[in-house]
Amino acid sequence: MTMMRAIGLMSGTSLDGVDVALIETDGEDVKVVRSHNGYLEPLGPTGYRGYTDEDRELLRRALSDSEAVVAREDRPGCLAEAEAFVTAAHAEAVEAFLSANGLSASDIDVIGFHGQTVVHRPDQRMSVQIGDGAALSRRLGIPVVSDLRHADIAAGGQGAPLVPVFHKALAKAAGFEGALGILNIGGVANATLIASNGDVIAFDTGPGNALIDDWMRERTGRPLDDGGRTAARGRPDEPLLAWLLTHPFFFRRPPKSLDRNWFSHKLAGQLSTEDGAATLTAFTARAVARALDHAPEIPTRWIVAGGGARNGELVRLLNYHLRTEITTADAIGWSSAYLEAQAFAHLAVRSLKGLPITFPSTTGVREAMTGGVLARPEA
Numbered sequence: 001m002t003m004m005r006a007i008g009l010m011s012g013t014s015l016d017g018v019d020v021a022l023i024e025t026d027g028e029d030v031k032v033v034r035s036h037n038g039y040l041e042p043l044g045p046t047g048y049r050g051y052t053d054e055d056r057e058l059l060r061r062a063l064s065d066s067e068a069v070v071a072r073e074d075r076p077g078c079l080a081e082a083e084a085f086v087t088a089a090h091a092e093a094v095e096a097f098l099s100a101n102g103l104s105a106s107d108i109d110v111i112g113f114h115g116q117t118v119v120h121r122p123d124q125r126m127s128v129q130i131g132d133g134a135a136l137s138r139r140l141g142i143p144v145v146s147d148l149r150h151a152d153i154a155a156g157g158q159g160a161p162l163v164p165v166f167h168k169a170l171a172k173a174a175g176f177e178g179a180l181g182i183l184n185i186g187g188v189a190n191a192t193l194i195a196s197n198g199d200v201i202a203f204d205t206g207p208g209n210a211l212i213d214d215w216m217r218e219r220t221g222r223p224l225d226d227g228g229r230t231a232a233r234g235r236p237d238e239p240l241l242a243w244l245l246t247h248p249f250f251f252r253r254p255p256k257s258l259d260r261n262w263f264s265h266k267l268a269g270q271l272s273t274e275d276g277a278a279t280l281t282a283f284t285a286r287a288v289a290r291a292l293d294h295a296p297e298i299p300t301r302w303i304v305a306g307g308g309a310r311n312g313e314l315v316r317l318l319n320y321h322l323r324t325e326i327t328t329a330d331a332i333g334w335s336s337a338y339l340e341a342q343a344f345a346h347l348a349v350r351s352l353k354g355l356p357i358t359f360p361s362t363t364g365v366r367e368a369m370t371g372g373v374l375a376r377p378e379a
């Protein structure tokens with residue numbers, strides 16, 4: 001099949017910025033190259049457009065104002081302003097990326113545009129990602145696929161996670177054998193479990209970095225615990241941790257997905273900065289370990305991606321709780337930081353071709369289905 005050149009754009013729940021990645025894919029197989037250390041990695045450059053404090057403040061207000069959303073078209077409070085900003089920030093990110101890599105719009109077949117999640121209520125069949133795909137397509141002169149969660153959620157699925165079909169393509173390209181776990185630790189964490197016979201299940205495991213980030217911002221003014229160094233100096237509050245893990249979410253059978261706002265860093269309340277960071281970091285790690293309760297086959301290899309892979313204390317705890325050695329995505333030639341953006345490039349091509357992007361075992365939707373809305377520049 002012919003390979004297409006696709007750009008994926010992700011602005012995740014951490015609200016840190018726009019990730020940009022170009023890959024070549026036919027929607028089934030991803031073009032890979034052998035990296036310097038012998039692993040197979042997706043071919044293509046990546047880019048990033050960080051949010052300023054002011055940008056992040058607007059997005060935070062948008063998250064809060066979005067509580068008033070009743071129908072998915074609603075844009076209460078600052079949501080319309082935030083949506084225009086998200087579209088413009090993504091356009092700038094792509095323009096800078098193209099020029100940095102000597103590319104022009106005609107070199108790109110399609111863009112997969114995730115947008116910024118502001119509402120995720122699968123029980124109400126609603127998940128809203130702000131960002132205007134049609135406007136982005138017109139500005140860039142490139143076809144854009146957006147709104148990739150809606151069809152699934154409207155059909156009764158969780159609308160998340162969407163990356164598993166890309167994880168599976170990467171695992172196939174790498175030729176991994178045996179049961180494999182792929183963990184993405186963004187604001188929220190999600191796991192893809194691939195059994196030795198190729199069967200896939202996927203679900204959100206619980207909070208990722210979001211609570212740690214919120215805690216650090218409140219206590220230190222810096223929005224992350226660099227390397228997990230603060231957590232490493234503290235002691236987790238065991239009774240609080242045990243209580244947090246009694247939340248019904250952890251007992252629900254997958255597929256399941258989580259909204260960023262279902263848990264709050266305020267739960268660590270009165271603890272010292274270090275002990276609070278240690279407790280919230282341990283919470284993320286133990287919530288991930290609860291994934292093993294739902295695994296049809298215990299993975300013998302775990303690959304960890306997302307910003308959380310750079311939190312040394314979190315990785316140390318995961319090594320302990322997952323009972324097997326874990327490897328960071330970067331160590332095997334995959335990109336910890338850009339895997340999700342690459343996934344949305346792959347998903348856009350699958351959407352263009354009408355291939356399924358969600359499955360009963362990944363979102364709980366009744367049957368495998370495609371999704372996404374295509375906008376063409378001339379429309």
Ligand SMILES: Nc1ncnc2c1ncn2[C@@H]1O[C@H](COP(=O)(O)OP(=O)(O)OP(=O)(O)O)[C@@H](O)[C@H]1O
Pocket residue numbers: 010011012013014015016184185186187188189208209210213223224225226227228305306307308310311312337340
């Ligand atoms: N050096 C570091 N030390 C500790 N944590 C880090 C480091 N670098 C990044 N992070 C964490 O990673 C987060 C960003 O992760 P990532 O970009 O994967 O999230 P996202 O894509 O926004 O989220 P999601 O996957 O939920 O959509 C930061 O907010 C921070 O918590």
Ligand SMILES: CC(=O)N[C@H]1[C@@H]2OC[C@@H](O2)[C@@H](O)[C@@H]1O[C@H](C)C(=O)O
Pocket residue numbers: 012013117120127159160161162163164186187188189190204257258340
């Ligand atoms: C609703 C939403 O935006 N969910 C995100 C979030 O961030 C991580 C986790 O929660 C995952 O379910 C999803 O993103 C990834 C990209 C996904 O859909 O696979």
